[in-house]
Amino acid sequence: MQEQETFSIGALASRAGCQVQTVRYYEQIGLLPEPARNAGNQRRYSTATLRRLTFIRHSRDFGFSVEAVRELLGMADHPDMPCDHADAIAKRHLEEVEARIERLSALRDELKRMVAQCAGGRVEECRIVEVLSDHDQCLHASGHGGREAIR
Amino acid sequence: MQEQETFSIGALASRAGCQVQTVRYYEQIGLLPEPARNAGNQRRYSTATLRRLTFIRHSRDFGFSVEAVRELLGMADHPDMPCDHADAIAKRHLEEVEARIERLSALRDELKRMVAQCAGGRVEECRIVEVLSDHDQCLHASGHGGREAIR
DNA sequence: AATAGGACCTAAAGCCACTATAGGTTCAAT
DNA sequence: ATTGAACCTATAGTGGCTTTAGGTCCTATT
Numbered sequence: 001m002q003e004q005e006t007f008s009i010g011a012l013a014s015r016a017g018c019q020v021q022t023v024r025y026y027e028q029i030g031l032l033p034e035p036a037r038n039a040g041n042q043r044r045y046s047t048a049t050l051r052r053l054t055f056i057r058h059s060r061d062f063g064f065s066v067e068a069v070r071e072l073l074g075m076a077d078h079p080d081m082p083c084d085h086a087d088a089i090a091k092r093h094l095e096e097v098e099a100r101i102e103r104l105s106a107l108r109d110e111l112k113r114m115v116a117q118c119a120g121g122r123v124e125e126c127r128i129v130e131v132l133s134d135h136d137q138c139l140h141a142s143g144h145g146g147r148e149a150i151r
Numbered sequence: 152m153q154e155q156e157t158f159s160i161g162a163l164a165s166r167a168g169c170q171v172q173t174v175r176y177y178e179q180i181g182l183l184p185e186p187a188r189n190a191g192n193q194r195r196y197s198t199a200t201l202r203r204l205t206f207i208r209h210s211r212d213f214g215f216s217v218e219a220v221r222e223l224l225g226m227a228d229h230p231d232m233p234c235d236h237a238d239a240i241a242k243r244h245l246e247e248v249e250a251r252i253e254r255l256s257a258l259r260d261e262l263k264r265m266v267a268q269c270a271g272g273r274v275e276e277c278r279i280v281e282v283l284s285d286h287d288q289c290l291h292a293s294g295h296g297g298r299e300a301i302r
Numbered sequence: 303a304a305t306a307g308g309a310c311c312t313a314a315a316g317c318c319a320c321t322a323t324a325g326g327t328t329c330a331a332t
Numbered sequence: 333a334t335t336g337a338a339c340c341t342a343t344a345g346t347g348g349c350t351t352t353a354g355g356t357c358c359t360a361t362t
Contacts, residue, residue: 008358010309020310025349040357042310051284059283063258066348076280083277087269090279094262101255104248107214111245118238126234128241129227132210133202159329161338171339176320191328193339217319 006036006044016053023053031056031070064093110138157187157195167204174204182207182221215244261289 013020026032032052035043055076059069068089075086110131117127131137164171177183183203186194206227210220219240226237261282268278282288 008309019350021350022348024312029348038357040310042357054286055284058286060348062262062283072280072283075274075277076284079273079275081274083269083272083274083280086274086277086279087266087271090262090266090269094259094266097255097259097262101252101259104252104255108245108248108252111213111241111248115238115241115245118234118241120238121234122230123226123232123234123237124230126226126237128237129223129234132213132223133206133227135205135209159339170321172321173319175341180319189328191339193328211319 006046009043009045012045012050012053015050016057018053018057026053026056029066031066031073062093063097064089068093155197157197160194160196163196163201163204166201167208169204169208177204177207180217182217182224213244214248215240219244 007015009020009023013023016023023032027034032049035045035049038044052073055073056069059072060066064072071089072086075081075083114128114131119125119127123129158166160171160174164174167174174183178185183200186196186200189195203224206224207220210223211217215223222240223237226232226234265279265282270276270278274280
């Protein structure tokens with residue numbers, strides 16, 4: 001049988017579309033296994049790790065938290081188990097994304113209103129500064145919804 | 152003339168709707184001035200600081216970064232100056248919010264598709280795990296747009 | 303074989319905007 | 333005088349990386 005092809009951390013990172021440090025970080029937090037090393041103590045990876053890293057990056061692109069990714073990876077590692085939990089994780093994430101969109105939309109509306117009313121004069125009569133000074137000038141008292149809005 | 156009414160950090164925080172530590176943090180990073188102290192070294196605030204803190208909290212609720220708030224505060228402190236820069240900051244922020252909404256909407260669509268296709272069987276045939284494993288299964292190759300999407 | 307420079311190594315700090323913890327002091331009410 | 337809440341400072345933790353510092357190793361060219 002022939003030798004497995006292996007590649008460096010730089011090659012792995014560029015194939016997965018992330019940074020070298022990010023790979024080391026994932027190893028550190030246990031998302032990626034500790035890889036083999038060559039004689040000079042440098043990491044050598046196989047295509048299995050590339051697939052795993054791609055899964056991680058893709059899940060992160062979807063906005064799943066690292067902890068969610070950890071769970072999803074655990075499930076991907078056990079193809080015979082039922083997938084209800086993966087389903088639940090995805091559904092919850094979808095709900096969070098939808099909630100975030102709603103909050104951001106309310107925020108956008110307030111910002112639009114604010115910007116539209118600025119006539120471009122002095123700060124004293126600027127609607128932007130005025131609205132920021134006085135919460136009561138917002139359409140919905142808590143319409144833009146606190147710091148949560150920007151998460 | 153009569154003495155100015157002053158109040159404690161706890162009263163200030165609760166009137167502004169934030170935490171006590173947050174007030175101290177804003178002082179530390181220079182958004183709030185160092186206040187007077189009483190005989191026991193405790194901070195005493197005036198309504199001027201309450202107004203300033205309210206402005207800060209409200210701006211943060213609007214999603215402005217602390218650095219943007221710092222600039223906005225500087226402008227609020229100079230009512231005679233032109234307000235173009237405040238206007239520019241708000242417009243830029245509005246654009247960022249709109250961009251974020253777009254990215255989140257694409258993300259939501261992909262998530263919906265993914266969740267809808269999960270039939271609830273074993274992990275092996277789960278669409279969620281499958282889509283996460285393989286970027287090509289997304290509608291738009293870069294539709295949900297990388298980590299930027301979730302900011 | 304020597305050398306240059308890019309890629310790799312570890313460990314630790316930095317980012318944002320707070321939040322939490324630890325261990326002590328002061329205030330206000332009883 | 334005592335109690336317990338609120339205050340004080342300093343430091344660490346959060347998430348998910350990114351950056352920096354100070355080195356070692358690999359590979360291509362001379």
